[in-house]
Amino acid sequence: MKVSKAGAVVAVVTLALTATSCGESESDRTISIGIKFDQPGLGLRADGGTFSGFDVDVATYIAKELGYKPEQIEFKQVYSSDRELMLEYNEVQFVAASYSISEKRKEKVDFAGPYFLAHQDLMVRAGEKDIKEAADLNKKRLCSVSGSTSAQNVKDKVAKKADLLELGGYSECVVALQDGVLDAMTTDDTILAGYAAEQQNRGKFKLAGLRMSDEHYGIGVKKGNTDLQKKINAALRKMVQDGSWAAYVKKNFGAAEFHNEPAPKITEGS
Ligand code: GLU
Numbered sequence: 046m047k048v049s050k051a052g053a054v055v056a057v058v059t060l061a062l063t064a065t066s067c068g069e070s071e072s073d074r075t076i077s078i079g080i081k082f083d084q085p086g087l088g089l090r091a092d093g094g095t096f097s098g099f100d101v102d103v104a105t106y107i108a109k110e111l112g113y114k115p116e117q118i119e120f121k122q123v124y125s126s127d128r129e130l131m132l133e134y135n136e137v138q139f140v141a142a143s144y145s146i147s148e149k150r151k152e153k154v155d156f157a158g159p160y161f162l163a164h165q166d167l168m169v170r171a172g173e174k175d176i177k178e179a180a181d182l183n184k185k186r187l188c189s190v191s192g193s194t195s196a197q198n199v200k201d202k203v204a205k206k207a208d209l210l211e212l213g214g215y216s217e218c219v220v221a222l223q224d225g226v227l228d229a230m231t232t233d234d235t236i237l238a239g240y241a242a243e244q245q246n247r248g249k250f251k252l253a254g255l256r257m258s259d260e261h262y263g264i265g266v267k268k269g270n271t272d273l274q275k276k277i278n279a280a281l282r283k284m285v286q287d288g289s290w291a292a293y294v295k296k297n298f299g300a301a302e303f304h305n306e307p308a309p310k311i312t313e314g315s
Contacts, residue, residue: 076113078104079123079137079265083216086239086297087143096120099235099297103160103281104141106289107264110280124213126192129153132267139277140265143233145194146313155270156263156313157277160290162306163233164256165195165203168241170222171251176229179257182207185228188218195232198258203231215240223249233260238303263313274314281311 080100081088087098101120108118123131123142131137132154143163146156169176176185182204189196191211199209210227212218218230219240230237234252241250264281266273284290285308294305 074113075117075119076108076111077119077121077137078108079128079131079140079142080104080120081124081142081214082122083214084143084236084239085243087235088141090120090122097297098239099161099293100141100143102289102293102297103264103284104139106284106293107139107141107277107280110283111276124192125190126213128192128265132265135267138266139273142265143236143260144263144265145233145260146263147194150265154265154268155274156265157274158263158281158311158313159261159309160264160281160284160311161235161262162309163235163260163262165198165231165258165260166234166237166255167229167231167253167257168222168237168250169229169253170225171249173228173251177253179203179255182229182231186210186226188212188221188227188230189232190215190218193232194258194260199231203257219246219250231257234303235298238298242300261309271314278311278314 080096082090084098088096088100089098090096105115105118121131121137123137123140128140128142128144129150132140146159167176167182175181183206185207187199187204187207188210189199190213196209196211199207210221212221215230215232215236218227221227222230237252240246241252264277266277290308298305
């Protein structure tokens with residue numbers, strides 16, 4: 046049989062396509078998820094590459110509902126300042142990273158959820174006596190993270206005159222606070238409680254217990270991906286109904302003497 050050149054090309058391409066779709070079925074499929082790597086209790090990468098935290102558990106549950114096994118998940122590090130970009134450029138399929146739903150962020154990304162309600166608080170050194178409320182911050186050196194709602198709230202309303210240093214991640218603030226370079230750090234109570242509860246930090250820090258804002262954590266998806274948004278909302282509802290949400294809260298925030306709010310009602314995308 047005489048096969049034309051064009052025919053041969055079509056045959057090769059068809060073969061290649063068939064091979065790809067077969068190969069991709071089930072086990073080769075992976076999903077990239079953006080999490081924090083340095084927030085104990087939420088998203089933490091331990092030496093050796095194991096991941097833990099509430100956001101990791103929630104992300105793993107969502108991935109399971111989307112048809113991915115834990116070994117098919119690739120966790121990628123996101124920072125507070127690059128979460129929108131990571132979604133815009135398809136670096137990750139969704140973000141589960143103490144990511145507050147806000148109107149400003151919704152100009153660039155969509156959210157599923159919310160799946161947790163946190164509040165902005167302050168953490169100081171255990172011996173600190175001068176800082177008890179937000180107004181006390183105005184003459185103090187304060188640390189937060191660039192691209193976070195925590196830093197934005199300080200500048201907009203909480204303590205406009207505070208000497209605010211914005212770093213790349215909260216673990217850098219913890220080091221600066223411990224070393225006396227700064228007087229306080231501010232972000233969500235979930236995150237602060239996670240640092241305060243770490244073995245090596247026991248007795249070093251305390252939380253002020255202020256509720257300076259409502260932070261509704263959402264799962265970030267690429268803008269316009271309503272299909273994924275709906276699927277994730279369904280997964281989040283199931284996670285609460287089958288008791289997994291409560292189990293993840295207990296497991297990850299239990300030791301931190303942290304009093305959580307009940308599971309929030311899902312409002313995004315509906
Ligand atoms: N939840 C706040 C935010 O999304 C603070 C925590 C964070 O920076 O990840 O900005």
